[in-house]
Amino acid sequence: MPAIETTGLTKEYGDLDALSGLSLTVGEGELFALLGPNGSGKTTTIEILTGQRTPTSGTATVLGHDPVAEPMAVRRAIGTLPEREDPPSFLTPREFLEFVCEVRALSDPEDHVERWAERLSFVETLDTLSTNLSEGQRQRVMLAAAFVHEPELVFIDEPLVNLDPIMQEQVKRHLADYCAAGNTIFLSTHFVEVAQELCTSVGIVSDGRLVATCDPREFDDGELLDVFVAEVDAEREAVVG
Numbered sequence: 151m152p153a154i155e156t157t158g159l160t161k162e163y164g165d166l167d168a169l170s171g172l173s174l175t176v177g178e179g180e181l182f183a184l185l186g187p188n189g190s191g192k193t194t195t196i197e198i199l200t201g202q203r204t205p206t207s208g209t210a211t212v213l214g215h216d217p218v219a220e221p222m223a224v225r226r227a228i229g230t231l232p233e234r235e236d237p238p239s240f241l242t243p244r245e246f247l248e249f250v251c252e253v254r255a256l257s258d259p260e261d262h263v264e265r266w267a268e269r270l271s272f273v274e275t276l277d278t279l280s281t282n283l284s285e286g287q288r289q290r291v292m293l294a295a296a297f298v299h300e301p302e303l304v305f306i307d308e309p310l311v312n313l314d315p316i317m318q319e320q321v322k323r324h325l326a327d328y329c330a331a332g333n334t335i336f337l338s339t340h341f342v343e344v345a346q347e348l349c350t351s352v353g354i355v356s357d358g359r360l361v362a363t364c365d366p367r368e369f370d371d372g373e374l375l376d377v378f379v380a381e382v383d384a385e386r387e388a389v390v391g
């Protein structure tokens with residue numbers, strides 16, 4: 151069974167078609183990137199798959215659950231890191247992550263928090279009020295919150311945006327190791343080099359349609375960018391023409 155399967159997903163926001171019949175399959179153990187330009191429907195797709203938003207039509211299955219009919223089952227089974235989300239400013243990372251552990255019904259929250267703070271290099275800021283953390287430091291805490299219960303599927307919207315190059319490398323390694331252990335990651339990005347370097351499978355989305363899928367490991371450096379630009383241009387010409 152694939153980790154994720156969608157068929158003909160559409161989403162209308164008033165007159166705007168954010169998704170126009172998106173069908174995709176993500177196999178277990180894949181590090182999958184939904185790669186698309188700004189406004190192509192990546193966040194909308196993640197919000198539907200994580201049970202936060204209802205599609206206008208079409209179907210989806212996430213770890214065997216329907217995110218429309220069983221949103222709680224999906225949210226319990228997965229981890230998710232939305233774009234631009236911070237820990238509460240008035241809590242420390244330790245307090246926030248212990249709270250997340252409680253929501254996830256984990257025993258020994260202190261151990262989980264210490265382990266993830268070590269893995270993502272924020273032990274020294276565990277007891278700093280989040281309002282006093284930098285953007286990149288807050289993002290590491292949010293990454294820990296998405297992974298702390300070690301779910302078999304994690305969604306991440308733009309995973310590397312606020313991280314410095316050293317931290318980016320560390321997070322890339324973490325994501326690759328997490329999938330190598332048999333888990334699945336679905337990330338969205340408009341950075342072609344992230345998809346090319348990191349992922350085992352890429353879906354290119356343009357104007358709410360999946361226009362190509364590929365294994366980026368089959369491409370030389372820079373080739374995925376050429377494919378991306380060609381596919382997005384072709385789709386836009388088809389819509390205009």
Ligand SMILES: Nc1ncnc2c1ncn2[C@@H]1O[C@H](COP(=O)(O)OP(=O)(O)OP(=O)(O)O)[C@@H](O)[C@H]1O
Nearest residue numbers: 163166168186187188189190191192193194195340
């Ligand atoms: N809540 C909303 N109400 C109305 N329109 C929306 C809403 N959310 C998204 N949209 C519109 O739907 C389209 C797709 O947006 P979405 O955020 O899914 O794209 P995206 O690929 O994630 O973009 P980005 O890379 O810029 O984050 C855009 O035109 C956006 O303006």
